[in-house]
């Protein structure tokens with residue numbers, strides 16, 4: 001593919017203003033939804049081929065979110081895109097002030113493999129809703145799904161409006177050499193830095209949806225059994241290959257043993273296996289080896305088994321872990337849950353603050369003051385109190401990271417904002433023209449200005 005040519009065509013198409021009409025955007029969103037719906041079975045098959053993800057998981061954690069994004073955008077687009085009134089200050093009267101949203105232009109969307117549909121279609125929905133054109137680069141690692149996405153888009157939409165480019169590092173590097181009006185990237189912090197640097201060369205605005213080690217903090221006055229149930233579900237969903245999965249549990253030493261027992265018990269009850277369609281494969285051998293290398297057999301509390309041929313790693317809990325263990329160095333991104341204890345919440349807070357800002361944080365407690373303290377003191381992308389992962393399913397909550405875990409956010413209106421520019425306009429009539437601001441200046445003019453400004 002000639003990327004320069006694609007970009008030129010998209011820019012011409014964008015400049016023709018066709019994508020700006022609200023009716024056009026809504027029509028395209030409806031078309032996209034219909035196409036995805038008609039091909040659900042193709043996507044189920046592709047994702048299953050990539051890593052044995054079941055229809056249940058694909059519907060609940062991918063398609064459902066995409067449909068929700070599309071439906072909400074169709075319904076709320078007229079409101080989001082409406083010109084917003086702003087107050088005019090006394091100095092500028094008589095005048096009207098307002099803010100106009102406008103699409104940014106030609107956008108690049110780069111996806112990750114772990115939720116391969118959601119992570120490409122949800123930003124695409126936002127890009128269309130805001131009136132842009134888009135080049136979409138799904139992850140090459142979930143190759144069957146990447147091909148299915150490419151087929152759907154490239155066979156049904158003109159490439160000057162949207163097009164899928166398949167490929168890995170080479171293709172992405174080449175794409176990043178082009179001048180885009182927006183880059184939306186989902187992936188690792190390491191590659192996020194590469195994308196940010198490439199974008200900086202053209203002063204292209206970015207949204208970076210990155211990763212990190214998201215803690216789940218459990219205080220002594222939490223409901224331990226419910227905490228364990230919610231944590232097990234959130235951690236082992238998608239075999240832990242979820243950007244906002246609880247990476248590790250930081251628990252008050254007083255309730256540690258009780259929590260461990262319940263964690264183990266829920267893993268048993270949930271009966272994770274490929275045969276049940278409630279567990280997925282590790283995406284590839286490289287990640288399989290990386291993950292098994294993080295399991296110190298002397299620290300396994302439960303699980304620990306693995307099978308390279310099946311790319312299977314059992315839900316694993318590690319105990320007696322310290323922050324010096326290898327498993328605590330980088331984001332785990334797999335079915336391994338280290339449990340670390342603290343005896344003083346102050347120390348726990350200090351420890352988390354000393355590490356890079358995580359994408360998510362989960363606070364399990366019934367104690368209002370501990371909860372408020374952590375909410376006030378800890379910086380993280382987003383999270384939940386007494387739950388884990390589920391905040392992503394509420395599109396009224398902008399989703400994104402902070403610091404090392406990302407910049408910018410999306411979902412619902414936040415997605416529309418991410419792909420828009422907001423033009424501020426002061427709109428003046430000609431009939432009133434005080435001479436105050438014009439030379440020659442005088443003390444009298446200055447005192448009038450001070451009076452009008454109110455200072």
Ligand code: NAD
Pocket residue numbers: 110111112113114115119137138139140141167168169172173186187188189190191192194208209210211212242243244331333359401406
């Ligand atoms: P990755 O960074 O390896 O790859 C992401 C994308 O970047 C892929 O499309 C890939 O082709 C491309 N890429 C890889 N190396 C590149 C390079 N050198 N130059 C240019 N492009 C390159 O990430 P991944 O393994 O696909 O996904 C896992 C990571 O993504 C985890 O850290 C996870 O936390 C994060 N993630 C974040 C979110 C979020 O919403 N914040 C969602 C899912 C995954």
